[in-house]
Amino acid sequence: MTYKITTFLIFFISVLTVAQEKNYTELEVSIPTNSVTINGTLLTPNTSEKKPLVIIIPGSGPTDRDGNNAMMKNNSLKFLAEALTAKSIATYRYDKSALSYTKEEIEKIDTLTFDTFIYEAKRVIDYFKNTEMYSKIIVAGHSQGSLVGMIASQNKVDGFISIEGAGRSIDEVLVEQIELQAPFLKDETQKIVIELKKGNTVDKFNPMLISLFNKQIQPFLMSWMQYNPQEEIAKLAIPILIINGSKDIQVKIVDAELLHKAAPKSELFIVENMNHIFKEIKGDLNENMQSYNDSKLPIMLNFSDKISTFAKDLK
Template sequence: MKVTTLLVWFLFISSFSFSQEKNYTEIAQSIKTPSTTLNGTLLNINSKKKTPLVIIIPGSGPTDRDGNNAAMKNNSLKFLAEKLAENNISSYRFDKSVLSYTKEQIATVDTLTFESFITDTKAVLSYFKTSKNYSKIIVVGHSQGSLVGMISGKNIADAFISLEGAGKTIDEILIEQISKQAPFLKDETVRVLDSLKKGVIVDDFNPMLASVFNKSVQPFLMSWIKYNPQNEIKKLTIPTLIINGTKDIQVQTIDAELLYKAKPNSQLFIIENMNHLLKEIKGDVTENMNSYNNPDLPIKDELITILTKFINEL
């Protein structure tokens, strides 16, 4: 009787362990680009058949492959990749280039431009396109990565997905944000940005704007201002999906609507109670802000359902 009981228990444990096995292999993958070597993670589906591959582009700042940086840990992009894998979709996500710089390269960080991100992403796309190991290559750009993705994916990717991506130029966004937070600085902000749009560095500005217009950052802003998301998304001839959440306190739903208006043959989804980090927020701004440093809060299931359907129908 005891032997039978032990046998049943063993079979139960074996069955449970088997069901918990991952359907993918996690691989550390570095890719050389013209400026550096990007470090990333490939989640490769264990299948004899070719699967779609999603290239996940992180947002602004020194953001890593998981969606984290020195100021916050939320694991949003890590969760995104893992959930896609559960649905038999491979993915590659990578650290922003500055996180891969050598000591010598760090000294030249002031020369970084928006084009640097585009060039890096094109190198990643070409690497996987050349491998011919995947059925489709889909670009998923989060936040700032949306603009990077729609530019770099043109003529290379099979589809493009914008997650919480801006629909306006960075100068428009900065003017809006500063006008709300400090209305008395609006005119000064407009003056500085008008100069940067003309390619002229500004030496004198209100010290209260130093964090935005530090002289070392101005060349990067100059290169970023040149790109209008509405113009860039129009140039895409591939299937396009635009997603935004109603609880995003950084990029409003109007931005997604502007992108959709610019490319009306795309698909648009506004997800109720999803914030900038793709997580569900049912409460107030405090709950929203706390999510930025909650690495255990999962991303919204509805997002994965929409992404999976779009990718599988390509």
């Protein structure tokens, strides 16, 4: 009898697992743009009626569709997409364009500007709008992707979600970060960003700042500095959800509050104990840092639930 019960349980669990695996369809979708082909993953709930679609825009650096890069693997964006699709919301997440260049095209990476990312996000939005397959289209931008998304969303989508997005222009953020990490470099950093914001390159500076201000990245920073998140989010005439984690060590709660103040009709949601990559942190800075390279640690449920509710409640 025990053998039969055990066999039945194994069979039941196996069937349940297969059923869970088949509650959505996964499809690789490549979207051509004038700069490069955008490669991403579309998850579609297996239902006949139209569903809302959330387009997830990744953060800074060579970040892929799952929220990972060569230095860390945490699957933050992958887990978010899967959590939303499990709640009958379609999702599309894509690789940063820098990851799509071939070896022969690698030199083109140095020509990327912040405007390139905005253009590419617009093309992704247009692609899915033209399919007419979704009840609503929502953009969710993470970190740097928040600013990209709020600009690309203007006059194009039904809702916008800022996830751990800065509320100040990148020049202000850079100066603040340097002041916290290396106060003796603050004044020089301030002088550099002033010149870059004017459109002037800077040749001579402290070698300790080379990772921030090398000649190849300066044009990108110049284009990024031209945008103020508070001004851009104020232009949106759609429902807005602003999310920040209380344990985010990269973007402060004050940034979310600044965005909320600039868009008074927006909804502000602070997730207690959530860090920059949506993981629950109960301990110290060491636990926070280790989570960035933990590919199995799940994201917080109340975070994904809030996004799901926002997407489904859009009128």
